[in-house]
Amino acid sequence: MTEILPSEPGNQASGNPIPMDHVDSVLQKPRAEWVRTSAKFLREMPEHQHAPFLKALFKKVTLIDPGMLKALVEGLCRNREVCSPLIQGLGLLLEFREYLNVEGEGSGHRSLQPVVERILDAALSVFSKRGYHEATMEEIAQVAGVGKGTLYRYFKSKDELYHALLEVRLKGLDDEIQQIINSPELDVVDTIYRCFQVYLRFFEHYRGLYRLILREWKAEEHGIYIKRALRRLYPLKKKIFEATRSGIFKPLHFETTFYGFMGFLHGIVQKWLDHGCDYSLLDDLPVASEILLYGVITEKEREKLEKQI
Known part of the structure; x- marks a missing residue:
């Protein structure tokens, strides 16, 4: 839609x-x-x-x-x-x-970006702790250390702030993934491995964001995000297609494989949360890579990788 x-x-x-x-x-x-x-x-x-x-x-x-x-x-x-x-x-x-670095009236100009960052950090803290419906703009302003007027100057409503938070933070993840996918130095296996690494490291840092998404995201919002992610993954899809023609990957449906990978990684994050986050998410990266990558590469390529280890 x-x-x-x-x-x-x-x-x-x-x-x-x-x-x-x-x-x-x-x-x-x-x-x-x-x-x-x-x-x-x-x-x-x-x-x-x-x-x-x-x-x-x-x-x-x-x-x-x-x-x-x-x-x-x-x-x-x-x-x-x-x-x-x-x-x-x-x-x-x-x-x-x-x-735009244009001087305004009064005592002079100062960058407002740190204020926006404080507001977004405070919103993530309050939303992840209380949930969207129980969170208030008053508490977010208090945690951010700004007045309510300042908060409403940038975000006209709680709904607008919530969606801006998701947009900004998830774009940070998306930008890192794009850098890896478009890197000419990485082969397709290394590209996927690095994407797993970035994904797990991101949610280890933004665990509150993961909890918020898990609790509050509606099916329609999730669907929009996944469709956008699939469009942005076209360069990776092209790499995988070329790897399949070269005999590196099995001929698998890209979208089905993508959903399978995402489901497995979500399970790893969920297990980590259930265990109180008492270890690094990256500790599970070798297991995830072995299970997921060995499931899509051909037997011949797997033997080559094992000889390199």
């Missing part, structure tokens, strides 16, 4: 809301392509959709990689065909000035 961003007030009569897929499509590209992809969407969409699209895009960038916002805005401003007058006229530069 496509996630939809409602139109801005006053534009609802158009009946043409903004697909959030556009924002996600921009951010899934390499950072060097964000300007070009954003400009393409702006040229294709009706003019009244420009403002909500840009606001949603800028807000996600400030959470994911605030240092890139200035380059994104400057790149779009240089493209006068699409939105230089729009960005200036709507005051979007003013709204996001603290991330």
Whole structure:
């Protein structure tokens, strides 16, 4: 199901809301392509959709990689065909000035990114301890050491904060996985092994996030994440296809294998939680790798690997 961003007030009569897929499509590209992809969407969409699209895009960038916002805005401003007058006229530069290193009124500018990080860390702590429904914005503000007004300045509701937390933290995992998958130095077996390693290390560090996902994620949210992950794993799928043709891997269905791997890794994390996290998750990496990798490589390749050990 496509996630939809409602139109801005006053534009609802158009009946043409903004697909959030556009924002996600921009951010899934390499950072060097964000300007070009954003400009393409702006040229294709009706003019009244420009403002909500840009606001949603800028807000996600400030959470994911605030240092890139200035380059994104400057790149779009240089493209006068699409939105230089729009960005200036709507005051979007003013709204996001603290991330653009533009001086504001008063005693001077200071970066707000540490504040956002404190809020996200506090939200993870409170959500994982109390659950989404029992958590309050007041407690999150208190744990973060900020006023309620500051909290609501960045996140208009508990639901918005919850989804921003998942988006930002899981993007960190996704970025690490992408670096491994796109590394030309790694063969396919090493690539998969490194992905297992990053996955287990990530949830050892963010155990509260795993508990939150386990407790609160709805089936639809999980489905959206898995579909997005599968799209992002296309380079790995290509490597596996080539390895299969070379006789390294057995001819297995990629999506079925992916779900099997994920289920096994989830079981390892769950066992770790059930044992009170009294050992490192990476202690189980050799067992996971042996069971999962030896299950997909051919007998001939397995013999070669055993000779190398």
